[in-house]
Amino acid sequence: MDKELKKLNRLIESNGKRLAVVQANQDGYLKRRAEIHNTQMLQMLTEFAVTPETLAELLKLSKTQSLPIHQPLLKGVPDHE
16 A cells, blocks of 8 residues: 555656646746737737727727727728728
């Protein structure tokens, strides 16, 4: 029984270390994904020349009502060119 407990303790410790590595990798992947997403959002806002004030207004409106889609935003979308 003592051998089995030692083996289980070793396995638990080993798994704990591997899980820590996997979790660290996962955290890094999530951070990188957020950075890429934020960069893409900033590029899109810059492309449409959205000012911080306009963005704040859109975010405020989006909480209370649906936002209209203006024709310039539909550029490149099939059936709206």
